[in-house]
Amino acid sequence: MKNAMKGRRRPWLAAALVAGATTAMTLGGCSSLAGQVGVKPWQRELLSRQDMQLDADPLDAAIDEHMYFSKEASSGGRGFGGGGCGCN
Amino acid sequence: MQLKADHGAIRRQLMLASCSLLGVATARAQQAGDAAAPVDTSEQTFESAISYYHEDGRITAIEPMVSLHSDDGNGTQHTLSAVFDSLSGSSPNGALPSSKPQTFATPSGSSLNSTAQTYTTASGQSTTSVAPTYVVDAGQLPVDPKYQDMRVALSALAQQPLRAFDRWRFGGTLSWEHDFLSLAGNAGYSRDFNEKNTTLSAGLNEEYDLLKPIGGAPVPGSDYSLFQKQGNKNKNGVGLQLGVTQVMTRRWLAEFNVTADRFSGYLNDPYKIVSILDAQGNTTGYVTEKRPGERLRRSAYLENRVAFDRTTVTVAGRYMNDDWGVHSSTLEANLRWWNPDHDRYLQPSVRWYRQSAADFYTPWILASTGNYSTLETADARLGAFHAATFGLKYAIKISRTGSLPGQEPSEFNVRLQVYRQDADQKRANPTALQDIELYPALRAVMLQVGYRFAY
Numbered sequence: 001m002k003n004a005m006k007g008r009r010r011p012w013l014a015a016a017l018v019a020g021a022t023t024a025m026t027l028g029g030c031s032s033l034a035g036q037v038g039v040k041p042w043q044r045e046l047l048s049r050q051d052m053q054l055d056a057d058p059l060d061a062a063i064d065e066h067m068y069f070s071k072e073a074s075s076g077g078r079g080f081g082g083g084g085c086g087c088n
Numbered sequence: 089m090q091l092k093a094d095h096g097a098i099r100r101q102l103m104l105a106s107c108s109l110l111g112v113a114t115a116r117a118q119q120a121g122d123a124a125a126p127v128d129t130s131e132q133t134f135e136s137a138i139s140y141y142h143e144d145g146r147i148t149a150i151e152p153m154v155s156l157h158s159d160d161g162n163g164t165q166h167t168l169s170a171v172f173d174s175l176s177g178s179s180p181n182g183a184l185p186s187s188k189p190q191t192f193a194t195p196s197g198s199s200l201n202s203t204a205q206t207y208t209t210a211s212g213q214s215t216t217s218v219a220p221t222y223v224v225d226a227g228q229l230p231v232d233p234k235y236q237d238m239r240v241a242l243s244a245l246a247q248q249p250l251r252a253f254d255r256w257r258f259g260g261t262l263s264w265e266h267d268f269l270s271l272a273g274n275a276g277y278s279r280d281f282n283e284k285n286t287t288l289s290a291g292l293n294e295e296y297d298l299l300k301p302i303g304g305a306p307v308p309g310s311d312y313s314l315f316q317k318q319g320n321k322n323k324n325g326v327g328l329q330l331g332v333t334q335v336m337t338r339r340w341l342a343e344f345n346v347t348a349d350r351f352s353g354y355l356n357d358p359y360k361i362v363s364i365l366d367a368q369g370n371t372t373g374y375v376t377e378k379r380p381g382e383r384l385r386r387s388a389y390l391e392n393r394v395a396f397d398r399t400t401v402t403v404a405g406r407y408m409n410d411d412w413g414v415h416s417s418t419l420e421a422n423l424r425w426w427n428p429d430h431d432r433y434l435q436p437s438v439r440w441y442r443q444s445a446a447d448f449y450t451p452w453i454l455a456s457t458g459n460y461s462t463l464e465t466a467d468a469r470l471g472a473f474h475a476a477t478f479g480l481k482y483a484i485k486i487s488r489t490g491s492l493p494g495q496e497p498s499e500f501n502v503r504l505q506v507y508r509q510d511a512d513q514k515r516a517n518p519t520a521l522q523d524i525e526l527y528p529a530l531r532a533v534m535l536q537v538g539y540r541f542a543y
Contacts, residue, residue, distance in 0.1 A: 038282055038283060038285030038286075038335055039285065039335055039337065039338045040283070041283070041284075043338045044335075044338065045338075046338055046339050046395040047335060047338065047339075047341060047395070049395060049400070050496060051395075051400045051424050051433075052341060052393050052395050052400060054333070054341070054343055054391065054393070058135070058155060058157075058167075058169075059135050059136075059137040059153055059155060059538060060137075060481075060503065060536070060538075062153065062169075062171070063137065063139050063151065063153070063534070063536060066151070066173075067141065067507070067532075067534065068441075071469060071475075071507075071509065071530065071532075072416070072441060072443060072469060072475065072509075073410075073412075073414045073416060073443050073446070073469055073470055074385075074387070074406070074408040074414070074416040074418070074441075074443060076327075076347055076349070076385075076387060076408075077345060077347065077387050077388075077389035077406040077408070077418075078345070078389060078391070079291075079329070080272075080274060080291070080293040080327045080329060080347065080349065087237075
């Protein structure tokens with residue numbers, strides 16, 4: 001009965017994430033070597049914008065992480081998940 | 089003459105632009121770099137927010153938080169944060185609705201007998217009290233109606249450059265609730281390559297949690313009516329994260345992380361129980377939940393940020409699994425849309441989540457099995473479900489009097505989110521519970537107001 005309750009696994013998303021990241025990083029790295037990708041310091045005007053930082057909205061992220069940590073079985077990814085709360 | 093002046097300006101721009109990709113100080117410095125005088129690229133940022141979270145018929149939480157961030161413009165950064173949570177309302181105890189009223193003890197209770205009893209106090213006076221129990225009507229989801237909790241969390245993070253291309257960071261968190269204490273520390277190292285277009289990072293996290301459940305920690309898998317309690321319990325966790333950040337183009341930044349963490353100790357929720365049903369679906373008793381004593385989780389996370397002149401698009405995905413049998417997928421996206429003056433933005437967001445059930449998740453136990461001490465939980469958070477979040481944020485930038493040229497203006501923002509969680513792979517209702525909703529959806533709304541300024 002318990003096995004019947006077990007959900008479908010979705011390895012395709014993991015594979016897609018890894019494949020996407022690998023492709024992106026490889027393209028980035030190879031193209032950099034070829035001098036096409038990656039940018040020069042003076043080309044970082046858009047990248048230096050506050051909303052392009054990976055931690056652009058830390059309080060939004062903290063509130064969301066706390067909400068999802070207390071309601072779902074998964075947490076983390078951006079940084080370390082879990083902890084700091086007895087709600088799960 | 090003109091040529092010399094141009095070279096000087098370009099050299100300053102190059103120097104400032106290559107300082108760091110992180111933090112708003114760079115943008116400020118790039119603009120301030122036109123001045124001939126030495127440039128102070130340091131910046132402090134104060135952020136505050138208060139959120140109101142409400143679940144339909146369950147928990148309400150109010151969560152104010154503040155954060156102070158300093159950046160000296162040369163890679164040294166410090167962040168201090170404080171969070172206060174206040175929760176109240178009704179929390180599901182894991183038991184199933186029944187066709188008859190059900191009586192439960194509050195966490196501090198040690199009996200299901202709700203008969204009023206008369207005691208004589210030390211001063212000789214007579215007083216009457218009722219054992220701390222609550223009764224749930226037939227057909228209703230059992231919830232502890234007087235759930236209350238408070239949390240205070242403090243965290244600190246420091247980042248220190250080692251050389252021009254690498255840096256350390258250290259952090260710690262202390263979180264306190266009246267029945268829970270958590271201490272965590274983390275350390276990380278990151279190094280830039282390829283003209284700072286590629287950054288590799290590695291981090292370690294160590295966490296120690298002390299559980300002090302009200303009334304004691306139940307013996308996992310024990311008969312609920314016997315109130316077999318133990319003293320305080322603890323659990324420990326250690327995590328490792330490896331990450332790559334890659335500048336793809338002048339508009340596109342990508343991040344990819346893999347994380348693994350392992351927790352061991354008392355991983356049960358001390359306030360959750362599981363109903364025992366007979367073949368017809370009548371409740372015959374309850375057992376405290378029993379989870380494994382270890383949990384190993386692994387996750388992969390990919391985030392992409394793409395900037396256009398008036399919009400920034402963020403798309404992220406995460407896949408996670410653990411050795412409890414939970415597999416989850418998360419996709420989220422938001423679009424920040426600026427007005428032409430770049431002093432206001434609107435940011436719609438969407439998040440989709442799906443998880444499978446833990447191997448030992450069971451909404452109820454059949455009495456005919458006769459064995460209640462195996463691994464089991466009816467906690468819906470370990471069941472199969474999907475969830476969606478829709479959000480909208482509005483922010484306005486306000487330039488302050490006396491601010492420096494290029495300094496990031498203050499920001500006032502309001503954010504609204506709605507969240508809905510629906511169970512999947514529902515087991516068919518037993519005969520006696522045919523007309524009762526055993527898997528009610530969770531609906532929640534979150535409203536947040538925030539203010540940020542740099543000085």
